[in-house]
Amino acid sequence: MLHYKLNTLYFSATDTTKKVISGIAEGLSEAMNLKESINSIDFTLPKIREKSVSFSKDDIVIVGVPVYAGRVPNVLLKYLNSIKGNGALAVAVGVYGNRNYDDALIELRDILELDGFRVIAGAGFIGQHSFSKTLAKNRPDKKDMDIARDFADKIYSKIDTGESGQVLLIKGQKPYRNYYMPRDEKGEPIDIRKVKPKTKDSCIDCKLCASVCPMGSVNLEDVTKVNGICIKCCACIKKCPVEAKYFDDIGYLKHKEELEIKFIHRKEPELFL
Structure with missing residues (x-):
């Protein structure tokens, strides 16, 4: 196998995405027997997003974002679109709060390909919902992290056997669906965009x-x-x-309660290779 440098690139306000991405990266580092430390870029804070980053064909980049309303968070698009892949290999990971990742993964894949990455794998993992203390509580848990390690082994095998040339097929639809919008009992949209703590x-x-x-x-x-x-x-x-x-906010609290009731059933990670 060619010599690669391993990188993580993620946004993780409450550390769930960070945990998933770090688990995949550590597993891949072990599988590839890499001696160098993993280069981690945490772009959660605004100061980090002021400076774009660039990679090369010798890099593998595990990219992680939270899923907001079924899509890549629009506040991250400017930064994500500024990254230069230059032929680097990329793994696209979305972490969602047990409702659905909708078109976030296929959107992230497309963004990375436009940036010049070769996207060789993707995954939708579950993390405790940002709104809640009970929805997907304590996730990613041990079972999730075991799957993350297994995912890393599969990524290694794909790179090692030279199967990373074809376009990665990921669940989702194009054109992308609109951002998920909660609704009240009358079916009217609940707009919480301007709600503040x-x-x-x-x-x-x-x-x-x-x-x-x-x-x-x-x-x-x-x-x-x-x-x-x-x-x-x-x-x-x-x-x-x-x-x-x-x-x-009443609308926010109603949406939170609805999520906690409607999506209590455990979802499992989905992997694409």
Whole structure:
């Protein structure tokens, strides 16, 4: 096998995508018996997305994004479209909260191919839903991570046998479906795009919420204010040491409850090679 450098490239506000991508990368590194450390690019924070990255045909890049409303998050498109693959091999991974990944994977594959990557594998994994403490709770779990390691072995075999030349077939449809939109009991759309988190009086002003916001929207001087857009990643909520952040919007809470009830049945990872 040719000598490759292994890279991870991911957005992971609550660390679920990071865990999946790291598991695949570690498995692939072991399978390929690589001596060099894995080059990791975490583009969750806005500062990192200010600078584009470039790879070469000697690179393998495991790319991971969360699935938002069945698609690649639109706030990441500018950065993703700026990456230069230059013939590098890529693995496209979407992590979703147990509802569905819809067209996110085929969209990510297309983005990477337009960037100049050769996409040789793809996968839809499940992570605990950003809105919830119960939906896909504690996932990715051990079973998921075992599948991630097995996926890495399959990727290695595909590269080793030289089968990485053909276009990767991935589940999804084109043109892509519209972003998934929750609806109320009358069938009317529930638009939560402008909904922002509130702050309880128990806030200790540690500023952690401001430092973990992937949009840089939480005001550092007054963390009760959200100046920019909120993508509902819930990093500020799930990482707050005193649980001072919360949502109280009726539409948001209805959508959250609906997801927790309707999609309680465990989904399993899907692999494409």
